[in-house]
Amino acid sequence: MLQFINVSKRYPGGSEALKNVSFEIQQGEMAFLTGHSGAGKSTLLKLIAVLERSSQGQVMLDSQNIGRIPQRLVPYTRRKIGMIFQDHRLLHNHTVFDNVALPLIIAGHQQHEIKRRVRAALDKVGLSGKERRYPITLSGGEQQRIGIARAVVNRPPMILADEPTGNLDPQLSAEIMQLFEQFNQVGVTVLIASHDVPLIKRMGYRMLELSQGELVQNHG
Amino acid sequence: MARRRSNIQRPLASFNVSAYFRIHLRTLFSSLGRFSRAPFNSMMTVSVIAITLSLPAGLLVSINNLQALSGQVDLNHNMSIFLQPSLTLTQAEVLSHQLQANDLISQATLIDKQAALDEFRQHSGFNLAIGMLEDNPLPHVIQVSPNTDNQTAVKALIAELEQHAGIQLVQMDLAWLERLNGFLQIAQRAASLITALLGLAVLLIISNTIRLELQNRRDEIDITRLVGATPAFIMRPFIYSGFWHGLFGGVLACLLVNLSIWLIDSPTSSLANLYNSSFSLQNMSFYHAILWVIFAISLGITGSWVVVRRYLTELER
Numbered sequence: 001m002l003q004f005i006n007v008s009k010r011y012p013g014g015s016e017a018l019k020n021v022s023f024e025i026q027q028g029e030m031a032f033l034t035g036h037s038g039a040g041k042s043t044l045l046k047l048i049a050v051l052e053r054s055s056q057g058q059v060m061l062d063s064q065n066i067g068r069i070p071q072r073l074v075p076y077t078r079r080k081i082g083m084i085f086q087d088h089r090l091l092h093n094h095t096v097f098d099n100v101a102l103p104l105i106i107a108g109h110q111q112h113e114i115k116r117r118v119r120a121a122l123d124k125v126g127l128s129g130k131e132r133r134y135p136i137t138l139s140g141g142e143q144q145r146i147g148i149a150r151a152v153v154n155r156p157p158m159i160l161a162d163e164p165t166g167n168l169d170p171q172l173s174a175e176i177m178q179l180f181e182q183f184n185q186v187g188v189t190v191l192i193a194s195h196d197v198p199l200i201k202r203m204g205y206r207m208l209e210l211s212q213g214e215l216v217q218n219h220g
Numbered sequence: 221m222a223r224r225r226s227n228i229q230r231p232l233a234s235f236n237v238s239a240y241f242r243i244h245l246r247t248l249f250s251s252l253g254r255f256s257r258a259p260f261n262s263m264m265t266v267s268v269i270a271i272t273l274s275l276p277a278g279l280l281v282s283i284n285n286l287q288a289l290s291g292q293v294d295l296n297h298n299m300s301i302f303l304q305p306s307l308t309l310t311q312a313e314v315l316s317h318q319l320q321a322n323d324l325i326s327q328a329t330l331i332d333k334q335a336a337l338d339e340f341r342q343h344s345g346f347n348l349a350i351g352m353l354e355d356n357p358l359p360h361v362i363q364v365s366p367n368t369d370n371q372t373a374v375k376a377l378i379a380e381l382e383q384h385a386g387i388q389l390v391q392m393d394l395a396w397l398e399r400l401n402g403f404l405q406i407a408q409r410a411a412s413l414i415t416a417l418l419g420l421a422v423l424l425i426i427s428n429t430i431r432l433e434l435q436n437r438r439d440e441i442d443i444t445r446l447v448g449a450t451p452a453f454i455m456r457p458f459i460y461s462g463f464w465h466g467l468f469g470g471v472l473a474c475l476l477v478n479l480s481i482w483l484i485d486s487p488t489s490s491l492a493n494l495y496n497s498s499f500s501l502q503n504m505s506f507y508h509a510i511l512w513v514i515f516a517i518s519l520g521i522t523g524s525w526v527v528v529r530r531y532l533t534e535l536e537r
């Protein structure tokens with residue numbers, strides 16, 4: 001499903017965020033990405049969502065080198081990926097419903113289909129009944145769930161999450177992780193970047209560890 | 221959620237036409253909604269656009285009106301011959317007969333100065349002032365229609381007539397009309413130039429408005445891009461915003477022009493009455509109004525398109 005072949009990423013400023021990284025993730029697999037701050041976790045996820053392009057090597061998604069696809073096809077690649085951001089990236093002057101509906105509106109779904117799917121996604125993340133609220137009126141954990149609902153509402157085959165439990169308490173973190181496990185159980189490929197090594201270890205999935213941009217551990 | 225695996229993103233090929241129009245319609249009206257949510261700002265911008273566009277539109281309508289006026293009069297070479305004030309009526313009649321006999325003249329009609337004064341008194345409204353005059357200030361006049369349309373022959377005739385001792389002045393009745401037509405041609409050129417310049421001004425006003433809108437919605441644009449929006453999807457609301465600005469600005473400009481015409485129509489009609497003319501100002505025709513609104517809309521769409529396209533190209537780099 002996803003394959004990195006000798007991928008390096010150098011930012012224009014000169015810092016080399018990823019160095020010769022190679023790994024593969026199978027369809028339907030769930031894996032974690034860890035490493036110290038600045039190790040290159042966010043960069044790696046951004047390469048998959050084509051928010052950045054690799055400087056060297058190939059990023060293969062469904063046997064397509066997405067590091068080299070033309071710009072006009074990038075939006076369609078992004079629609080195959082549900083991405084959850086470290087800083088939520090929500091529309092603060094739109095309701096919870098509108099935020100979650102955004103990927104469906106972009107894809108041009110019918111109104112009733114949008115309603116049905118948004119309700120289902122909000123129900124799944126435990127936010128039903130809060131459709132009309134604005135993100136700012138919800139807690140950090142709830143805002144994170146809006147982001148998760150938005151990422152899954154389009155039923156993408158793959159979910160990427162960047163620090164989804166960043167500043168949540170252990171109880172909430174565990175709940176969010178369970179949510180990802182549930183998505184994985186219905187066949188979605190899941191890749192989560194996280195600092196929280198003890199939690200990851202407890203869950204017992206495959207772990208990729210980055211250090212200074214190099215992949216130093218790859219086991220599970 | 222159980223059917224997830226079978227529901228991998230629809231490929232490009234199955235492009236859905238009804239979905240396409242649904243998105244367009246929804247964006248069209250949500251952009252109108254955004255418009256009405258900031259009514260004051262929108263109205264200010266629309267007014268500036270309308271005023272800017274009403275200037276050239278008003279100019280073009282004025283030119284059309286003057287052209288209609290000059291079209292009402294058929295171009296001939298009739299002339300008025302003003303006789304020396306000292307000439308008596310009998311002398312004038314003799315002169316008139318002489319002229320009638322001239323080969324170059326098809327018709328000569330004497331206008332007796334007393335009759336002329338009476339007529340003037342009746343129609344001009346200067347009744348009282350005329351009553352206070354001791355002498356009739358008008359000379360006898362002979363109105364002459366030449367036999368020919370030939371410009372040089374007519375000029376020669378005038379020169380010949382002006383030599384005559386009893387004749388004070390020969391005046392072509394419609395010399396002013398030729399001058400008017402000449403002036404109108406220049407005015408038309410000027411109007412095209414002004415239309416182009418003020419059209420450019422409107423283009424800049426709309427571009428600037430859309431640029432502010434873009435800046436206000438920068439986050440929104442970033443986020444929609446993150447979840448897979450195409451440039452076309454992101455551009456659409458801004459293009460529609462340009463469309464609405466153009467539409468409202470254009471319609472308001474036409475209303476402003478017609479309002480101004482309405483305001484000056486009644487003084488114009490009474491002035492025309494004074495000249496025995498039934499002339500009255502024409503409104504901007506429906507056809508011209510439609511053209512003008514289409515012009516405004518295309519300015520709106522072009523202005524916004526250029527700005528948003530440039531913004532997105534910069535983002536994608």
Ligand SMILES: Nc1ncnc2c1ncn2[C@@H]1O[C@H](COP(=O)(O)OP(=O)(O)OP(=O)(O)O)[C@@H](O)[C@H]1O
Nearest residue numbers: 011012013015017036037038039040041042043044
């Ligand atoms: N846009 C950028 N321009 C230049 N350098 C960048 C950019 N983004 C990241 N970097 C650099 O690349 C390296 C990796 O950054 P990255 O954000 O991928 O780390 P991370 O593992 O996600 O860190 P954290 O755990 O703090 O989120 C860092 O040294 C960072 O300074």
Ligand SMILES: [Mg+2]
Nearest residue numbers: 041042086162
């Ligand atoms: Mg990061």
